[in-house]
Amino acid sequence: xxxxxxxxxxxxxxxxxxxxxxxxxxxxxxxxxxxxxxxxxxxxxxxxxxxxxxxxxxxxxxxxxxxxxxxxxxxxxxxxxxxxxxxxxxxxxxxxxxxxxxxxxxxxxxxxxxxxxxxxxxxxxxxxxxxxxxxxxxxxxxxxxxxxxxxxxxxxxxxxxxxxxxxxxxxxxxxxxxxxxxxxxxxxxxxxxxxxxxxxxxxxxxxxxxxxxxxxxxxxxxxxxxxxxxxxxxxxxxxxxxxxxxxxxxxxxxxxxxxxxxxxxxxxxxxxxxxxxxxxxxxxxxxxxxxxxxxxxxxxxxxxxxxxxxxxxxxxxxxxxxxxxxxxxxxxxxxxxxxxxxxxxxxxxxxxxxxxxxxxxxxxxxxxxxxxxxxxxxxxxxxxxxxxxxxxxxxxxxxxxxxxxxxxxxxxxxxxxxxxxxxxxxxxxxxxxxxxxxxxxxxxxxxxxxxxxxxxxxxxxxxxxxxxxxxxxxxxxxxxxxxxxxxxx
Numbered sequence: 396x397x398x399x400x401x402x403x404x405x406x407x408x409x410x411x412x413x414x415x416x417x418x419x420x421x422x423x424x425x426x427x428x429x430x431x432x433x434x435x436x437x438x439x440x441x442x443x444x445x446x447x448x449x450x451x452x453x454x455x456x457x458x459x460x461x462x463x464x465x466x467x468x469x470x471x472x473x474x475x476x477x478x479x480x481x482x483x484x485x486x487x488x489x490x491x492x493x494x495x496x497x498x499x500x501x502x503x504x505x506x507x508x509x510x511x512x513x514x515x516x517x518x519x520x521x522x523x524x525x526x527x528x529x530x531x532x533x534x535x536x537x538x539x540x541x542x543x544x545x546x547x548x549x550x551x552x553x554x555x556x557x558x559x560x561x562x563x564x565x566x567x568x569x570x571x572x573x574x575x576x577x578x579x580x581x582x583x584x585x586x587x588x589x590x591x592x593x594x595x596x597x598x599x600x601x602x603x604x605x606x607x608x609x610x611x612x613x614x615x616x617x618x619x620x621x622x623x624x625x626x627x628x629x630x631x632x633x634x635x636x637x638x639x640x641x642x643x644x645x646x647x648x649x650x651x652x653x654x655x656x657x658x659x660x661x662x663x664x665x666x667x668x669x670x671x672x673x674x675x676x677x678x679x680x681x682x683x684x685x686x687x688x689x690x691x692x693x694x695x696x697x698x699x700x701x702x703x704x705x706x707x708x709x710x711x712x713x714x715x716x717x718x719x720x721x722x723x724x725x726x727x728x729x730x731x732x733x734x735x736x737x738x739x740x741x742x743x744x745x746x747x748x749x750x751x752x753x754x755x756x757x758x759x760x761x762x763x764x765x766x767x768x769x770x771x772x773x774x775x776x777x778x779x780x781x782x783x784x785x786x787x788x789x790x791x792x793x794x795x796x797x798x799x800x801x802x803x804x805x806x807x808x809x810x811x812x813x814x815x816x817x818x819x820x821x822x823x824x825x826x827x828x829x830x831x832x833x834x835x836x837x838x839x840x841x842x843x844x845x846x847x848x849x850x851x852x853x854x855x856x857x858x859x860x861x862x863x864x865x866x867x868x869x870x871x872x873x874x875x876x877x878x879x880x881x882x883x884x
Contacts, residue, residue, distance in 0.1 A: 400456035403454070403456045403461065403463045404461065404512075405448075406441040406442075406444040406445045406448075406471060407441070407508045407511050407512060409437065409440050409444055410437055410504050410507060410511075411504075411505070411508055412437075413433060413434065413436070413437025413440070413441075413504060414437065414500075414501040414504040414505055414508075416433065417430055417433055417434060417437075417497050417504075418497055418501045420497070421496065421498070422497075427489075427493065427496045430496050430497055431482050431483075431486065431489075431496075431500060433500075434500040434503070434504060435482050437504060438478045438479045438482070438504070438507070439479065441475055442472065442476070442479075445468055445471045445472055445475065446472075448463060449465065449468050450465075451463070453465075455517060457521075459517060459518060459578045459581075460517070460518045460520070460521040461512070461516060461517065461518075461521060462515050462517040463515065464515075465877055465879075465880070466514075466649070466653070466727075466878050467514045467515035469731060469874070469875070469878035470511075470514035470645055470734075471514060471515070473642070473645050473734065473738055474507055474510050474511055474514070474642045474646060475507065477507075477638060477641050477642040477645075477742060478503060478504065478638075478642070480742050480746065480853045480856070480857065481635075481637055482503065483849040483852060483853035484634050484637065484742075484745070484749050484750075484849070484850055484853050484854075485499070486847045486850055487753050487850070488633065488634055488749055491540060491632070492540065492632075499536070499539060502532045502535055502536050503532075503536065503635075503638070505532045506528075506529045506532035506536065506638075506643075507529075507642065508529075509526070509529025509532065510529045510642055510646040512524075512525035512528070513526055513646050513649070514645075514649040514650060514653075516650065516653075517579045517580065517653070517657065518577050519570065519577040519579070520577050522567075522650060522654070523560075523563065523564060523567060526560070526563075529643070530556050530560070533552070533639065533643065534549060534552055534553045534556065535549070536631070536632070536635045536638075537549040537627055537630070537631040537632075537635060537639075538552075538630075539632050540630075540631075540632055544629065544630040545630045545631065545632070547626070547630055548626055548627045548629065548631050549627075549631075551626055551627060552627045555613070556613070556623075559609070559610050559613035559614070559620065562606050562609050563606065563607060563609070563610025564610075565603075566602075566603045566604070566605070566606025566608075566610060567603070567607065568603075569600065569603030569606065570600065570603040570604070570658075572603075574600070579653070579657040579658040580657060582659075583657060583658050583660065583661065586661065586665070587661050604659060604669060607654065607655075608655075608672065608673070611647060611650065611651040611654070614643065614644075614647035614650075614651075615644055615647040615648055615651065615706050615709070615710075616644065616680075616702060616703050617676050617677075617703075617707075618676060618679045618680040618703070621683075621684070621703045621706075624699045624702060624703055625696045625700060627639070628640070628695050628698060628699035628702070629693060629695045629696045629699065629758070633745065633748060633749045634745075634749060636695055636698075637741070637742055637745030637746070637749070640702045640741050641737065641738040641741050642738075644702070644709075644734075644737075645734050645738060648709055648730065651713065652713060652716060652727070655669060655717065656716060666717045666718075667717065667718060670713075670715075670716070670717025671714070671717075673710050673714040674711070674811050677707045677708075677710035677713070678811060678815075680703060680704070680710060681703075681704045681706075681707025681710075681815060682707070683704075684700045684701065684702070684703030684704030684705075684707060685700070685704045685818045685821045685822050685825075686821070687700045688700035688701050689824060689825050692759060692760055692761065693758050693759060693760070694748060694758050694759070694760050694763070695748070695758050697760065697825060697829075698741075698745070698748075701784065701825075701826075702741070704818065704822060705737055705741075707815070707818070708733065708796065708818075708819075709734065709799075711803050711808070711811055711812065711815055712726065712729055712730030712733060712799045712802065712803070713730065714803065714808060714811065715730075715799075715803040715806045715808055718806040718807065718808065719806050725802055725805075725876075725879075726802040726803075726805075726806065727879035728798075728872065728875040728878070728879035729798040729799040729801075729802040729875075730799060731875040731878055731879060732794070732795055732798050732799070732872060733795040733799045735791075735795075735864075735875065736783070736791035736792060736864055737792075737795070739857050739860045739861055739864070740783040740784055740791060740792060740857070740861050741780070741784070742857050743776060743777075743854060743857030743858050743861060744777060744780035744781065746776075746850060746853050746854045746857060747776050749850065750770075750773055750844070750846035750847075750850045750854070751766065751777075751844055753846075754842075754844040754845065760829060760832055762839060763829065763836075764832050764833075764836030764837060764838065765833070765836045765838030765839065766832075766833040766836075766844065767833050767834045769840075769841075769844045770844035770845070773854075774833045774834065776855075776858050777829070777833065778830050779858050779861060779862065780857070780858070780861065781826040781827070781829060782826075783861045783865070784826055785819065785822055785826045785827070786819050787823075788865060789862060789865045790862060790865040791860070791861045791862075791865045791868070791871075792861075792865070793865055794864060794865055794868045796815075798872070800815060800816070803815075
């Protein structure tokens with residue numbers, strides 16, 4: 396019976412095999428150029444296996460530990476796409492730690508395995524194990540440059556991540572202690588069977604819910620659990636910063652949505668309460684992220700605070716999901732479309748930053764002065780991504796914000812959408828500050844800024860996708876709607 400279920404985790408198993416093969420191969424070859432090729436092949440094989448599972452009947456496996464549904468498969472596709480693009484963007488960057496390329500690619504793939512299991516987990520135990528598998532790999536990757544700044548970032552991420560894991564585990568323990576179950580659907584059944592007065596008078600269960608929200612809040616970089624973001628983003632290798640900002644965040648939102656909608660989706664007063672908590676946190680998160688981003692002079696720190704602000708916009712979707720009925724898949728698909736748009740846009744921006752930084756050896760925004768004259772194509776690509784992050788046409792960012800904000804308005808969260816729109820206007824200032832420096836500033840040096848062909852391919856794919864999603868979003872919306880309908884196994 397268990398062997399029949401192994402096919403459901405075939406994408407993760409294949410990725411693990413490739414990661415182990417890279418580690419072994421790295422011991423015997425001197426030409427390391429083959430390692431990223433094998434890493435991309437491994438991610439592509441896993442991607443194909445995920446596509447083969449798409450469209451099948453929803454099921455659970457391994458004693459209701461893992462769900463196989465379109466919701467989880469959608470996020471696996473997103474994570475694997477991020478891995479492929481990050482590996483391609485790392486083509487020249489890995490020369491900074493040339494002796495450890497095998498470990499770099501293997502750890503990146505191992506973290507992806509943890510995230511892929513996380514988005515499909517429907518049991519508190521498998522959720523925690525998957526989360527730690529991805530986190531431990533990321534702790535190492537953040538400090539991979541081994542300089543003072545990178546080591547400090549890795550240590551801060553490790554300590555704060557351990558605290559967040561402890562809080563999350565304590566919340567899980569309280570929920571298990573009060574319900575006697577770790578399976579999300581079993582917890583939901585237990586809560587539905589409790590009298591309303593008994594549930595309201597069970598503070599331990601409610602405290603457990605708050606602690607779960609705190610633990611996941613660290614993963615998605617929500618205020619007040621965002622203190623690790625700017626330092627970690629600045630100190631980590633830039634490709635890992637890109638990976639953290641998209642794949643890790645997407646998985647965090649996926650597991651948060653699954654846990655709260657599945658286990659705590661009923662009764663109505665309960666999901667309305669946690670939805671309002673998330674709505675308030677969303678307003679504070681987007682406001683804090685945007686206001687602090689204005690004064691940043693380092694582009695990686697700026698994108699760190701931008702990531703916090705974007706988490707606030709995504710939390711608008713989470714809050715709307717909490718208020719909406721269980722059968723309403725439109726709000727869920729809006730959140731998923733926003734995550735798809737944000738992933739491609741932010742990866743595109745970071746790939747351009749990687750290509751530029753490899754040439755100028757600086758992350759200061761002032762050093763991007765005159766970049767349009769030194770590399771017009773890179774400047775155009777970065778501008779497209781910044782326009783999309785602002786939420787302007789003709790890019791995916793506009794459609795994503797309209798989609799997620801309209802869903803929130805339909806659920807009675809007009810006040811939150813007004814705050815989000817004001818924050819989008821604020822964000823335009825610091826995004827277009829970069830655009831102004833690139834296009835209107837004078838070059839600091841006359842040398843041309845070049846990039847490798849893998850970087851160009853990855854950047855081109857991101858930019859084309861961002862524009863296509865903004866002009867003809869129908870196919871992408873259909874994809875997210877199909878995934879959202881299969882949610883909540």
